Amino acid sequence: MSDLLKNIDARTKLAGTNKLEILMFSLGMDKRSKREETFGINVFKVREVMRIPQITRAPEMPASVEGMVSLRGTLVPVIDLAKYIGIDTDCKPGIMVITEYNGQTQGFLVKGVDNILRLDWSAMRVPPAMLMAEMGGLVTAITELKDNRLVMMMDVEKVLSETSNFDKDEVIFKNVKPLGKERTVFFVDDSSVARGQIARTLDVMQVKYISAINGRQAWEELVKMADFADSTGTPLKNFFQAILTDVEMPEMDGYMLTRKIKADKRFSSIPVLMHSSLSSSSNQQLGKTVGVDEYVPKFEPEKLAQTLTRLLA
Numbered sequence: 001m002s003d004l005l006k007n008i009d010a011r012t013k014l015a016g017t018n019k020l021e022i023l024m025f026s027l028g029m030d031k032r033s034k035r036e037e038t039f040g041i042n043v044f045k046v047r048e049v050m051r052i053p054q055i056t057r058a059p060e061m062p063a064s065v066e067g068m069v070s071l072r073g074t075l076v077p078v079i080d081l082a083k084y085i086g087i088d089t090d091c092k093p094g095i096m097v098i099t100e101y102n103g104q105t106q107g108f109l110v111k112g113v114d115n116i117l118r119l120d121w122s123a124m125r126v127p128p129a130m131l132m133a134e135m136g137g138l139v140t141a142i143t144e145l146k147d148n149r150l151v152m153m154m155d156v157e158k159v160l161s162e163t164s165n166f167d168k169d170e171v172i173f174k175n176v177k178p179l180g181k182e183r184t185v186f187f188v189d190d191s192s193v194a195r196g197q198i199a200r201t202l203d204v205m206q207v208k209y210i211s212a213i214n215g216r217q218a219w220e221e222l223v224k225m226a227d228f229a230d231s232t233g234t235p236l237k238n239f240f241q242a243i244l245t246d247v248e249m250p251e252m253d254g255y256m257l258t259r260k261i262k263a264d265k266r267f268s269s270i271p272v273l274m275h276s277s278l279s280s281s282s283n284q285q286l287g288k289t290v291g292v293d294e295y296v297p298k299f300e301p302e303k304l305a306q307t308l309t310r311l312l313a
Contacts (some may be wrong), residue, residue, distance in 0.1 A: 018121045018256040020248070024114035024151055029084040030090025038114065045277070047098045047105065049113055069107060071098065076181060078107040079163055085138065099156060101277040102299050103208060106160065119143060124250035127272070135194040141250035157277055158300065159194045175307040176204045183312040184208040187244035188257070189217035189275070193253055194246065194298055198275070201301040205308065210240060215252030218245065219260055226266045235303050237269050241312055247276040255290045262291035271311050275291045275304065
C-alpha cells in the first residue's frame with residue numbers, strides 16, 4: 001500500500017488545476033442500513049498506510065479513541081472511525097491510516113483501503129442537507145463512481161476537533177485582540193468546524209465578514225460584488241478588504257479560486273490569504289505558485305488574527 005503514496009511529490013502538480021487525489025476506504029457493513037459505505041480522504045493528508053500495530057490503551061479518552069501507538073518514537077493517538085461515526089458493524093478494523101494535518105499526527109482505524117482516485121474538484125458535490133444532518137457535518141463533499149458507488153469525503157478536521165483538546169477557547173483565543181478599525185473579510189471554507197472558528201476569531205477581532213461554503217459559490221459571490229462595484233462606481237475594497245480561502249473544497253478548490261481572483265484586475269488591491277490544514281512547506285509553496293499573499297495554518301486563531309491585523313490595519 002505504501003506504493004500508492006510514494007509518488008506524492010508528483011501530485012504537487014495538481015495545484016491550480018482544480019484536481020485532487022483521494023484515498024478511498026471502508027469501515028465495514030452497518031448492521032442497521034445493510035450497506036458498506038465508501039469514504040475518502042485527501043492524499044495530501046495521508047502520511048502512510050499500515051497494518052495495525054499494538055495499541056496502548058489510555059484512560060479518560062473519548063470512546064472512539066482506542067489509545068496510542070509509538071511510531072518511530074512519536075506517540076500517535078488512534079481513532080476508530082466506525083465507532084466515531086456510529087456505524088454498528090461486526091467488522092474489525094484491519095488497517096491504520098496515518099494522517100498529518102494541522103501540524104498534528106493521528107491514526108485512523110478502518111476496515112480496509114481501496115485505491116487512490118484522481119478526479120476534478122468539480123465532480124465533488126456539496127452533500128444533500130439530509131446527509132449532512134445524518135452525518136453531523138462529517139461529510140463535506142460527495143462524488144459518484146462509474147460503478148454507481150458514492151464516495152463521501154470526510155471532514156477529518158472535525159474528527160480531530162472532537163477527539164482532542166486542541167481547540168479549547170480559553171487557550172487558542174486568549175491573545176486575539178480587537179482590530180480597532182472597521183473592516184470586512186470575505187472567507188470561504190467547506191468545513192463547518194473551520195467556519196465556526198474563523199467566525200469566532202473575527203468576532204473577537206470585531207471584524208465583519210461575508211462567508212461561502214465552497215470555491216464555486218465564493219467565486220460567484222465575488223464576481224457579483226465586483227460587478228456591482230463597477231456598476232455603481234464604488235471601489236471594490238469598500239465592501240471587503242481581504243479574502244480568506246480554504247484549499248480543499250467541493251466544486252472548486254482554493255488554488256483554482258485564488259488563480260481566478262488573481263487573474264481579475266478588479267481584485268488587485270485585495271490580499272488573498274490561504275487558510276488550510278495542509279500547512280506543510282510544500283503546500284505553502286503551492287499556494288505561492290497561484291499567487292496567494294499569505295498562508296496561515298488552520299485552527300491557530302492567534303496566527304490568523306496577527307496576519308489579518310497586519311493586512312487590515
